[in-house]
Amino acid sequence: EVQLVESGGGLVNPGGSLRLSCAASGFSFSDAWMSWVRQSPGKGLEWVGRIKSKTGGEATDYAAPVKGRFTLSRDDSKTTLYLQMNSLKIEDTAVYYCVRTFFSDSAGQYWGQGTLVTVSS
Amino acid sequence: EIVLTQSPGTLSLSPGERATLSCRASQSVSSSYLAWYQHKPGQAPRLLIYGASNRATGIPDRFSGSGSGADFTLIISRLEPEDFAVYYCQQFVNPTWTFGQGTKVEIK
Numbered sequence: 001e002v003q004l005v006e007s008g009g010g011l012v013n014p015g016g017s018l019r020l021s022c023a024a025s026g027f028s029f030s031d032a033w034m035s036w037v038r039q040s041p042g043k044g045l046e047w048v049g050r051i052k053s054k055t056g057g058e059a060t061d062y063a064a065p066v067k068g069r070f071t072l073s074r075d076d077s078k079t080t081l082y083l084q085m086n087s088l089k090i091e092d093t094a095v096y097y098c099v100r101t102f103f104s105d106s107a108g109q110y111w112g113q114g115t116l117v118t119v120s121s
Numbered sequence: 122e123i124v125l126t127q128s129p130g131t132l133s134l135s136p137g138e139r140a141t142l143s144c145r146a147s148q149s150v151s152s153s154y155l156a157w158y159q160h161k162p163g164q165a166p167r168l169l170i171y172g173a174s175n176r177a178t179g180i181p182d183r184f185s186g187s188g189s190g191a192d193f194t195l196i197i198s199r200l201e202p203e204d205f206a207v208y209y210c211q212q213f214v215n216p217t218w219t220f221g222q223g224t225k226v227e228i229k
Contacts (some may be wrong), residue, residue, distance in 0.1 A: 004165075037166075037218070045158075045166065045209055046220035061216035090195035103171050106213035107156040 002026035002110045004098045005054060009115030017089050020115055022098030023082040027110075031081040033101045035108065036072065036083050038094035046094075048083070050101065065091075088119045123147050125210055133229040134189040142224045144188075146212030152189045154213035160223075161206045169208075170195065180203035200226070 008020040036048040058109040099108035152173040170186035
């Protein structure tokens with residue numbers, strides 16, 4: 001059974017930092033391309049970024065609102081995906097979902113339950 | 122940037138009825154890269170359809186997707202109680218994903 005379990009969310013001040021983790025199991029994590037998607041309160045889904053597998057050079061891409069502030073990384077030995085979030089803004093408040101991509105990176109096949117990040121003073 | 126507009130915003134139907142959800146893009150998108158998701162409060166979103174018309178693993182055949190160009194449709198042929206949720210379309214233009222704003226299917 002595929003499982004994606006996010007952790008690390010919480011309350012942080014504007015300008016602060018937070019690192020989210022996503023523990024993966026039930027599939028070959030090292031071969032998977034992984035993404036983060038977020039949902040702000042009362043709003044729809046927003047893609048945050050994606051990291052390729054090691055064979056893809058672990059290349060990363062980011063959505064414009066987070067580029068330069070957020071960093072995706074992975075540890076295949078721990079089957080864990082990370083999202084380092086710096087210079088957090090109030091508008092980064094959201095539930096953050098870890099997603100395994102598939103079909104040429106075009107869709108999210110498996111999603112975690114999400115972790116809530118609240119940016120507030 | 123391609124914008125996806127879903128309609129209607131809310132669909133009020135009874136179990137057993139047919140639901141037709143629309144997703145319109147601001148410009149033509151590759152049908153290979155159009156997906157639909159179901160999302161219930163407090164749960165993980167669930168992939169229903171990818172490549173515009175391919176059902177994901179384990180998705181019942183009452184869910185079907187169609188369309189091309191800029192117009193796509195998700196049909197739920199006979200609503201079951203567990204189908205009441207918010208549905209999102211999503212398109213992919215390498216490397217970014219863009220989602221529609223969602224259609225809520227609620228019990229009438």
